[in-house]
Amino acid sequence: xxxxxxxxxxxxxxxxxxxxxxxxxxxxxxxxxxxxxxxxxxxxxxxxxxxxxxxxxxxxxxxxxxxxxxxxxxxxxxxxxxxxxxxxxxxxxxxxxxxxxxxxxxxxxxxxxxxxxxxxxxxxxxxxxxxxxxxxxxxxxxxxxxxxxxxxxxxxxxxxxxxxxxxxxxxxxxxxxxxxxxxxxxxxxxxxxxxxxxxxxxxxxxxxxxxxxxxxxxxxxxxxxxxxxxxxxxxxxxxxxxxxxxxxxxxxxxxxxxxxxxxx
Amino acid sequence: xxxxxxxxxxxxxxxxxxxxxxxxxxxxxxxxxxxxxxxxxxxxxxxxxxxxxxxxxxxxxxxxxxxxxxxxxxxxxxxxxxxxxxxxxxxxxxxxxxxxxxxxxxxxxxxxxxxxxxxxxxxxxxxxxxxxxxxxxxxxxxxxxxxxxxxxxxxxxxxxxxxxxxxxxxxxxxxxxxxxxxxxxxxxxxxxxxxxxxxxxxxxxxxxxxxxxxxxxxxxxxxxxxxxxxxxxxxxxxxxxxxxxxxxxxxxxxxxxxxxxxxxxxxxxxxxxxxxxxxxxxxxxxxx
Amino acid sequence: xxxxxxxxxxxxxxxxxxxxxxxxxxxxxxxxxxxxxxxxxxxxxxxxxxxxxxxxxxxxxxxxxxxxxxxxxxxxxxxxxxxxxxxxxxxxxxxxxxxxxxxxxxxxxxxxxxxxxxxxxxxxxxxxxxxxxxxxxxxxxxxxxxxxxxxxxxxxxxxxxxxxxxxxxxxxxxxxxxxxxxxxxxxxxxxxxxxxxxxxxxxxxxxxxxxxxxxxxxxxxxxxxxxxxxxxxxxxxxxxxxxxxxxxxxxxxxxxxxxxxxxxxxxxxxxxxxxxxxxxxxxxxxxxxxxxxxxxxxxxxxxxxxxxxxxxxxxxxxxxxxxxxxxxxxxxxxxxxxxxx
Numbered sequence: 001x002x003x004x005x006x007x008x009x010x011x012x013x014x015x016x017x018x019x020x021x022x023x024x025x026x027x028x029x030x031x032x033x034x035x036x037x038x039x040x041x042x043x044x045x046x047x048x049x050x051x052x053x054x055x056x057x058x059x060x061x062x063x064x065x066x067x068x069x070x071x072x073x074x075x076x077x078x079x080x081x082x083x084x085x086x087x088x089x090x091x092x093x094x095x096x097x098x099x100x101x102x103x104x105x106x107x108x109x110x111x112x113x114x115x116x117x118x119x120x121x122x123x124x125x126x127x128x129x130x131x132x133x134x135x136x137x138x139x140x141x142x143x144x145x146x147x148x149x150x151x152x153x154x155x156x157x158x159x160x161x162x163x164x165x166x167x168x169x170x171x172x173x174x175x176x177x178x179x180x181x182x183x184x185x186x187x188x189x190x191x192x193x194x195x196x197x198x199x200x201x202x203x204x205x206x207x208x209x210x211x212x213x214x215x216x217x218x219x220x221x222x223x224x225x226x227x228x229x230x231x232x233x234x235x236x237x238x239x240x241x242x243x244x245x246x247x248x249x250x251x252x253x254x255x256x257x258x259x260x261x262x263x264x
Numbered sequence: 265x266x267x268x269x270x271x272x273x274x275x276x277x278x279x280x281x282x283x284x285x286x287x288x289x290x291x292x293x294x295x296x297x298x299x300x301x302x303x304x305x306x307x308x309x310x311x312x313x314x315x316x317x318x319x320x321x322x323x324x325x326x327x328x329x330x331x332x333x334x335x336x337x338x339x340x341x342x343x344x345x346x347x348x349x350x351x352x353x354x355x356x357x358x359x360x361x362x363x364x365x366x367x368x369x370x371x372x373x374x375x376x377x378x379x380x381x382x383x384x385x386x387x388x389x390x391x392x393x394x395x396x397x398x399x400x401x402x403x404x405x406x407x408x409x410x411x412x413x414x415x416x417x418x419x420x421x422x423x424x425x426x427x428x429x430x431x432x433x434x435x436x437x438x439x440x441x442x443x444x445x446x447x448x449x450x451x452x453x454x455x456x457x458x459x460x461x462x463x464x465x466x467x468x469x470x471x472x473x474x475x476x477x478x479x480x481x482x483x484x485x486x487x488x489x490x491x492x493x494x495x496x497x498x499x500x501x502x503x504x505x506x507x508x509x510x511x512x513x514x515x516x517x518x519x520x521x522x523x524x525x526x527x528x529x530x531x532x533x534x535x536x537x538x539x540x541x542x543x544x545x546x547x548x549x550x551x552x
Numbered sequence: 553x554x555x556x557x558x559x560x561x562x563x564x565x566x567x568x569x570x571x572x573x574x575x576x577x578x579x580x581x582x583x584x585x586x587x588x589x590x591x592x593x594x595x596x597x598x599x600x601x602x603x604x605x606x607x608x609x610x611x612x613x614x615x616x617x618x619x620x621x622x623x624x625x626x627x628x629x630x631x632x633x634x635x636x637x638x639x640x641x642x643x644x645x646x647x648x649x650x651x652x653x654x655x656x657x658x659x660x661x662x663x664x665x666x667x668x669x670x671x672x673x674x675x676x677x678x679x680x681x682x683x684x685x686x687x688x689x690x691x692x693x694x695x696x697x698x699x700x701x702x703x704x705x706x707x708x709x710x711x712x713x714x715x716x717x718x719x720x721x722x723x724x725x726x727x728x729x730x731x732x733x734x735x736x737x738x739x740x741x742x743x744x745x746x747x748x749x750x751x752x753x754x755x756x757x758x759x760x761x762x763x764x765x766x767x768x769x770x771x772x773x774x775x776x777x778x779x780x781x782x783x784x785x786x787x788x789x790x791x792x793x794x795x796x797x798x799x800x801x802x803x804x805x806x807x808x809x810x811x812x813x814x815x816x817x818x819x820x821x822x823x824x825x826x827x828x829x830x831x832x833x834x835x836x837x838x839x840x841x842x843x844x845x846x847x848x849x850x851x852x853x854x855x856x857x858x859x860x861x862x863x864x865x866x867x868x869x870x871x872x873x874x875x876x877x878x879x880x881x882x883x884x885x886x887x888x889x890x891x892x893x
Contacts, residue, residue, distance in 0.1 A: 058759060060755065060758075060759075079763070080755075081758050081761045081764065082763075084758070084760060085761050089759065090759055092756070092759075096756040097753070098748070098749055098753055099752055100748075101748075105745075108745060109745055109746070109748075109749045109757065109760050110760050111742070112742055112746055112760050112761050113760070113761040115742035116742060117746050117763070118742075118743065119738070119743050119774075122737060122738060122740075122741030122744070123737045123738065123741075125737065129741070132742075133742075136742075172760065173759075175760075297666035297669075297670070348854075348855060351854075352610070354610045354612060354665065355854045355858050358612060358807070359850070359851055361614060361669070361807070361850065362847050362848070362849075362850030362854065363847070365804055365843055365844075366848055368843070369840045369841075369843040369844035369847060373841065377840075480677075481677075484670065484673060484674060484677070487670050488670075491670075495664075520685070522681065523685060525677065525681065526677070526678045526681050528674075529675070529678045530674075532670065532671070532674045533671060533675065536659045536660060536663075536667055536670075537658075537659045540667060541663070
């Protein structure tokens, strides 16, 4: 099948992707690509199929048709853990933390790919096992300091403020050493201060060479943060382009901005 | 001989189908398997038996057993499951296992472990079909099963309450948002599913006797039927129940009596291995 | 610094206590008490094994009594028919239960949690029917008697024969310690953490690259192997195995141990094993009353104290922890530093 997008700098290519639930087309023949090192935003009204798109990319659900490529490797219909292994990590729209774990323990789960889940080295505590465990803990220290949660590492993650819970989730995602980070409405429900701080965090993450694909509602955030925007509605791509172009696009104004302004 | 086995199979299958309905209905509204459902089957049969001992007219005793089953299901839900709505699924499963153990041993404590026969007005009569005789009670089981299926079908598709249950099966949260009392729907579902389960136990009582652990195998087999039919798929469960009964009845002919109950267990493990989504494959929903 | 000192202190106390426990038989005269204590040790291994899959991975099994039974019967059959000693039957019991555990896990862990419960229930029933009906191999309802005691252990000039209950105790204790050690090594590793993550949120765990199905199946296999080991020890300790020991009630008893003690806790599993062994002995004359009580306990514990007895301790520990964090916060605020960053 010939690809619509032959783009060597693309880290993620989605090609003619479709998924329906009981006759409703949640994602319909959608194609777009995410360039390496970009912060790429997906916007669109509620129910436009954004979260479904994320679940398709991360393998939580499998598409009816179409393909998903990661740096030219086909990842369509792979299991979520296999996709994570290939360098895609994510946060969830409704924060999903492990209820019984501290911040440190939560982020430690993210180092699974780094330490590997091998059983025998663990039981015999081999040297390489101990080295990997130590490296993982050093990495977590680095990440927690980076996201500003090091001082709270012993607190139960689920008891933190909403903004900090989101940071834990991001830290956990970073611990998997992703090339591509998927953020599903990361600032929903945050106050202005929290949103501002998270935005700073996202550009810092991006500066480390991690490509970000972000779903967002906050147009201010999208415009200042991202360098490419894809607008979707009813599961289909409406327009795509840099923020300057999207801001003034009539179709977007009609489908999305109108509502956002009305809400603002 | 062949026809005999077939009729036995259909009778057994009717019972499994009735049991499977209870699992399926509860699964649809709560995404949870009520492991204590087999004990509702047993409880209904015991209450009927007890009512008969008190010289209650037979139809009233049967009805009493069915009502007791409905009450038992309702109470389980109200006293335990409802209070655990926000608990992890693991806890709910363990609670259900606990309830099932309590009821089994409570029955044993009250009525003892000796199997007893429930009376049936038909058991001693046969109907001649061609040159063979069929026990009237078997015919009674088959007719009643068909009747229950029709009534349930009408209830679910033609009444307001049934439509609410159906809506709840699709999406319990959305149902709640629409102003329907979700807890009420769940209670009704439990009561109806349990009444049908208790009826199965009462129908079986005159043939296979009544004893405290009678619900364990019946429960497992009803569950097997609901898995075969595709968890959550009511017509699927009914057909699968019949199929299971017939398969079991024929397979039992080839196997020594000691292992007879193992047949359904092996079928269950086999189904879980090769087609866990069921023959009629209603997909088990991913929780996203 | 303080913390390291405290944990070192804790470690040495545990070590000393662990060694001191070997001296316990010196204080016990009544062989019946010794018998009970030995049973507790065997059940502790069972409870540790079940806790691996229930407490640490969040998957319920009601078939672990059958794994226990397979371990016991494998040991009994090998000992009786081939004259194997405990040291040979034990590895066989472990390997065979592990393989069967792998198969049952593979079947039951595929789709939803309920399938494992039903698969293990069906499996337990089949195994029980096999014990009961395969008379040539298992002795049918009578079971197998006359299973050999472990061979005398010789350490230099010292000889440790296995004659009375007191002699078995140190051996069983060593196996319990081994079980605890293996459990700890597993849960304090990437694999063990992956299991806990699956228990808490399967979807999030999978998004972290954890292969959910494979991890669950492996843990289930280990869990079954624990029960297999306990079975072999049981057979050589009691010298007799019979089917009714390994019926559904055994699976329930092990589950109750874990629920009472507290799922996801090593200490909890052992406390649960102790409580249930003693109460099972006390209620031996009225088995249906015993099971009735266990059923009630399971429901009450899971509704109101889902983390069992250990959960009660944990709550107070968390309160303490919260307090100390509060103190720390106050200090930081007084010094004019912001707590965040």
